[in-house]
């Protein structure tokens with residue numbers, strides 16, 4: 001299978017969707033989301049714009065706007081999915097047009113650097129053996145005025161990622177690997193994302209080490225996909241992306257919801273799945289109630305034992321043992337007190353003697369002369385005393401618990 005960044009991303013987002021889309025390919029009517037449609041329309045308009053630039057022509061805004069509108073009108077259809085029902089296709093069309101206009105104004109007259117390619121197909125051979133191949137299309141490949149090769153990508157998504165996320169982004173870095181494989185004399189590459197909705201340009205440059213790490217991580221991910229494919233192990237991962245998923249009605253996480261959403265109340269009540277869920281929830285509720293009653297009875301037993309100064313209390317056929325033990329506890333791991341305690345014990349050279357601060361060994365050690373007085377006091381100040389109450393049951397049959405012999 002030839003991979004691409006979007007295939008990898010699909011797998012990472014939801015393995016079940018990956019299986020639908022790339023392996024099982026069910027025969028369903030495919031629907032573009034309005035966001036994808038808007039992205040395609042804006043990408044096409046920018047490709048058109050830079051085609052003119054490559055022909056030494058500076059385009060006018062009206063030409064680009066008309067190209068975009070033309071594409072929109074010719075390709076729009078009612079099957080395009082708009083998840084946000086408060087918006088219309090025209091709202092998205094206006095957003096896309098505004099993105100383009102902002103971009104146009106910010107970059108006019110498009111004279112920076114030299115365009116080397118548009119929608120340039122790039123193949124990446126991750127380990128040089130041909131076994132781990134990826135392909136992608138670079139929106140615009142450009143040679144900047146400072147001699148750096150630039151990989152430009154246009155985004156019409158709403159969210160603007162942080163610089164940290166951009167520095168870890170995979171897609172353009174993979175393209176950089178492909179560019180360097182194709183032109184080994186490439187000395188420097190700049191990765192540039194145009195977030196058009198925010199009219200922001202984000203830039204990242206990668207080190208050799210980070211690209212090597214990326215190769216390894218991507219090979220691992222492809223292996224993981226291969227392993228999942230062998231076992232056909234593609235679990236659904238529900239997220240907010242489900243609302244945009246074309247396979248929603250086929251998905252094992254959604255199919256029952258879809259099929260029961262059209263049932264009448266009587267049909268819904270009689271559905272096998274509904275009944276099993278109801279049964280399970282009722283049983284769980286009973287178990288939770290029983291647990292709450294048990295906890296309450298335990299508290300009352302503990303209180304009774306304390307008031308009466310008893311450790312064992314008898315009932316019919318059973319007795320309950322209540323023990324109380326005072327103990328010293330070490331502070332929770334990673335807390336400042338715990339780190340302080342570790343430092344004190346390590347500095348005393350007795351770390352091994354108290355088994356990495358075992359809650360049994362350390363308090364015991366305080367009662368010996370393992371530590372000098374000063375260290376002992378410092379350690380003791382970091383331990384807290386708590387009471388441990390144990391309640392256990394035992395079968396304790398009394399004489400009158402058995403059937404009395406009334407025979408004559």
Ligand code: SF4
Pocket residue numbers: 014015016017236237238239241242245246247248251252253254
């Ligand atoms: S509906 Fe959600 S969980 Fe199901 S395949 Fe699509 S993305 Fe995955």
